[in-house]
Amino acid sequence: MKLKLGVIGCGKKSSQYIDTWSQRTDIDIVCVCDPSEGALQHVKAILSAHGRKEVHAYQDWQTLLSEQGSTLDAVYICTPHAVHANQALAALELNLDVLLEKPMVTTVDEAKALQSAQQASGKQLVVAYQGGLSPLVHQLKEDIATKRYGDLMSINAAIWEDWADTYTGHWKQVPEISGGGFMFDTGAHMMNTTSMLCSQPFASVSAKMNNHNFPVDIVTTVIGELADGMLFSMHACGKSIRCTSRIECFFTDYVVRVCAWGRWIEIEDRDGNIERKEQESANNLMNVFLQTKDGNIQNPSDIEQGLHMAKLWDAIKLSASKSGAPVAC
Template sequence: MENNVELKLAIIGCGTKATQYIQTWIVRSDIQLLAVMDPNGKAMDNVCSIAAQAGKTAPLCFDSWQTLLKEQHQQLDAVYICTPHANHAEQALLALELGLDVLLEKPMVTSVAEAEALAAAQQKSGKTLVVAYQGGLSPLVQELKDAIANEKYGALVSINAAIWEDWADKYQGHWKQVPKISGGGFMFDTGAHMMNTVSKITSKPFSRISAIMHNHGFPVDVVTSVSGELNDGTLFNLHACGRSIRCVSRIECYFPQAIVRICAWGRWMEIEDAQGNVVRKDQEAANNLMNVFMQTRNGEIENPSDVQQGLRMAQLWDAIKLSASQHGVPVTL
């Protein structure tokens, strides 16, 4: 082991998203990947191949996440959990109980009850839990949040947010479209990034919302439209379309002196002034996720995506489902 390793890491769930991160993290000298778990042995073989190509020792492989955590927790600092949504709460709870810091994929949980249990466990353990919303951890999102709070462009007037992807057909038959595992459809999967970033930048509680969902013949929602109001009277719209092209997002914030656009993942931001001049800023995502997690657990920065934000998201999602089940009847949060 190199002397400058700061983080001894395990990964539960080695699918596409985790593998993308592993390819970036494995080459870092401040991280050592000690163990991985996935029910698909080929996925773990792929991780071992990535490690070999990077000249790194292959991680230990487990077919049970409980076994990994119970047998390896004393050798580990943290675990990254990248599994189906319905598994998040149980896996994160055990990791916290065993004294590990947790980087948990979004959405944090599938219900308010799970969010409250996880918040209690995190407080009891004193360990760090960061929810891996790229937008929640993005310096550009934080910059926009501060601009809104400080009324840099005047008071925020309204927000219009949209996210779209070729999701319905791409994930047909995938666990993401099995309600008991996914906890929802497109709005709760890719759309969760949009909901979280809007929630993050406003800092104000949601007051009421009205939501309509359409499944378009799929077992989960594919298109969702939400209109709502913050407790200070600011109006917002959220639109998620899972049967379109590519994977794109645009969140527009309207001010008296500017329009600010940002993507749900906080990768870019554009600031347009009254004369039509546009300043664009870009942010690299993969290493930023891990960098912010490490800075948070080291106490260098406040947690920008904590369990309380996860609880707020769970409350919003429960309200959206309730309103949609009544075809748009307004729900007070």
């Protein structure tokens, strides 16, 4: 049975997914929405190139949900961060399953509102972190719990991109819409994957940010401690080369590296031997969403994790506002 899917937001990332999903036989993209007519025409052309029928196109998401909500099974939401909560709430209230782009929300209160709506509807909300849905990341999480590589001693994570100049003038650099800068945009992948791998809850963080004359943070450094005393660090640089990341987990017997999106993992032993595994992400995102929606697996990237992330981001911002003073999570 085909999933009847509506898409809210047809920007770069969404159009890439539409290109992948329109080649599948188990998904019927029924309607799309974007305020930009150019974006709508672009995704229409993608669907047409794959032999898909004409879709209903809207420039207003409320109208899409009002007119098409009863015909849909689920929606994929890929819009500016500040509107995620309202759009996901409206979809859940229509008893639709939701695949929601990261970050889930911009505030803890929004996360709690989504939590209540999801519980009332009984539907699934999956946050579309590739790392959060990656089998490689979840296997590493299990390996940490079973001490396959020995005791986890520390985690050092970094992510970088030519983000500052690429998105000059873009909504991503408008604080009221984005909810933050590079750390909360691309860096959110690093924060989410790191938080999933940490063996204990965060106890405290100390953070500093530098905007480098942009309206939002461009460089952020975080050091912190888990409840069990393990130390970790995260660094995000939004004025560098192509988008790349590396999260290094230091064990007593191995060093394991994974990218923030869970696309690859490297396992290095004491002799310097490295085993590398890779994972395709675009179809994996939809595969995991469908399995979660159908109740075949437990939601691997749920609202609880989104709430955890919101609390972490609040602590990072608070510490940065206090010149790096430690803040309890």
